[in-house]
Amino acid sequence: MSETSSDFDYDLFTIGAGSGGVRASRVASAHGAKVAIAEEHRVGGTCVIRGCVPKKMLVYGAHFAEDLEDCRRFGWEIEGKRFDWKTLRDNVLDDVTRLEGAYTNTLENHDVEIFKQRATITGPNEITLGDGTKVTAKHILIATGAHPRMPECQGAEHAISSNEAFHLDELPKKIIIAGGGYIANEFAGIFNELGCDVHVVNRGDRLLRSYDEGVRDRLLQISTMKGIKFRFNTTFEYIKPCDDGGFFVKLSDCDEEKADLVMFAVGRIPNTKGLGLEAAGVELGDNGEVKVDRFSKTNVDHIYAVGDVTDRVQLTPVAIREGQAFADTLFGGGDPVAVDHSCIPSAVFSHPPIAAVGMTEGEAKNKLGSVKVYLSDFRPMKNVLAGRNERSLIKMICDASNDKIVGIHMIAPDAPEMMQAAAIAVKAGLTKADFDATTAIHPTMAEELVLMK
Structure with missing residues (x-):
């Protein structure tokens, strides 16, 4: 006789309360599952606590250095300006704490039980918490993320x-x-x-x-x-x-x-050490990542994994999509849902930032053979008046056989903001002619996307 949910303490036990684990847990609970989550550090995971969110705030803070320099050409004089690192640092950390509370509230509002301690797998469907408590779950989700790689050198x-x-x-x-x-x-x-x-x-x-x-x-x-x-x-x-x-x-x-x-x-290494995965028979890859199929399932029937711990694509929105798909597949009652990992847009929040979607020129030539490349190499209007000698570049890669856009790459102020909308068009399979037929918004940097010849 097969085991039912009532044979276990929980329908789902998630280890790791980062972006993927939180999304999977709250969606599973909304579908009617009894869910618990364990987190030994802080709710929110890498992105919220020590990654994308505080990093982007530091990027904003740093960019004022250029804005304060450039503003003089626009008629502004600011006397006695100075920078205080501790003010920026503390305000960023305060906001991280606020977000940690918001993530915690989201889980609690969805009736997800939170254990603020380490959890390890100690038997079939069995999890042991840091205080020695043992619980059982019909399904276990590993969402423990990754940590920075520290190379081996003296000191x-x-x-x-x-x-x-x-x-x-x-x-x-x-x-x-x-x-x-x-x-x-x-x-x-x-x-x-x-x-x-x-x-x-x-x-x-x-x-x-x-x-x-x-x-x-x-x-x-x-x-x-x-x-x-x-x-x-x-x-x-x-x-x-x-x-x-x-x-x-x-x-x-x-x-x-x-x-x-x-x-x-x-680089970053998946957090799989000491979780009991090897003893449970879960297959790991060369980098310690949990190996999963397209539905985030491991080789062990009741154990799944999402996010950076799988080392598929180490990006927060990908972990969230994987968590959502996992919960919908297991507890949603409909057809299984798999995440499409192709054509994922990404950004580098450098100064100026980079954004990209699809194939690079080299990848497109290798895969498609014949490609058309369109370039816009320009000095943004703001940089011209500011006297800043810094040029932007937007590059569009098209399949020469059918005019389909297979990649867009840019380095420009606010490139990630422009790319989010452009990525929809590339994902949808639009052509260069579709972009050409779209009227420009003038004067903007984004209009270069529809004006390239």
Whole structure:
């Protein structure tokens, strides 16, 4: 005889209260399931507590440095301006606390029971909480996210990750940031705008490998112009504390130097250690990720996983969609729902920001053979009047055989805001002719999308 929901304490037990886990839990509960969730840190997960949300607030705060400089050409004089890091830091952390409360209220309002402690799988359908309490669940969802990778070099323990960047007591005069991905470039921009001497060190030979070459080259050019120093094809040999504060840092291609802070932003590792997954028979990948099918199900019938812990696409909106699809599939009573992981738009909140959707020019040529590329390389109107020599780039990639737009890539002020709407068109399979037939909104940067020849 098969087990029914009444044989268990819960229909669903979720481990991890980040974006994916919270969405899955509240939707499952709305469908009538009895749901509990465990979180050993803070409700909200990486995005809300130590990721996208506080990072974007720091980006806003940092961008005032340029706005205050540019405003003089627009007739504004601001006397005695000064920046106080602790004011920005504390206001950001206060808002994080507010959001943590909002996420907690969402769960409680949907009758999801919250356990603020660690949970591990200790048997078939069995979870043991940090205080030793054992509970059972018909279905278990792993939504534990990921954590920053810290490389192995002598003295690596003296470096910080992005997690600690939000809590600094003071800004460093000089910071060395290791990494070439979006986190490294975003924090390089933030620290640079706030007056730090920023050095970005990358073991490879390029930034933002997954982004279009033209866009990432433009970011490197602009970032260098803003004073950020880049070093490629180099690795850390050691980090040693100095007696008078700061650190001696030795890189493979140069002499020892001194820095006030070293930050590693070299990728993220799924949080699967110590969860009891191996003992439960759950298959893990080479990076420790939980392996799942298109419906987020593991090789163990009652165990599922969503979000960064699966290492499919490590983006908050993707985790939310996976959580929603999981809950609808298991508890919604309709047909199974799978998330489409193709054509996902993304952004890098650098200075200026990057946004992209679809294939890069290189990917499109490899896959389609014949492509048409349209470019708009321009100086935004605001930059012209401000006297800021900073050009934007918008690139459209089309399949030459049918005019279909297969990729859009841009680096420009507010590029992510423009891209959200443009991504709908690319996802829907619209053509260059569809864009050409759309009247421009003038004067805007976004009008370049419908005016490219």
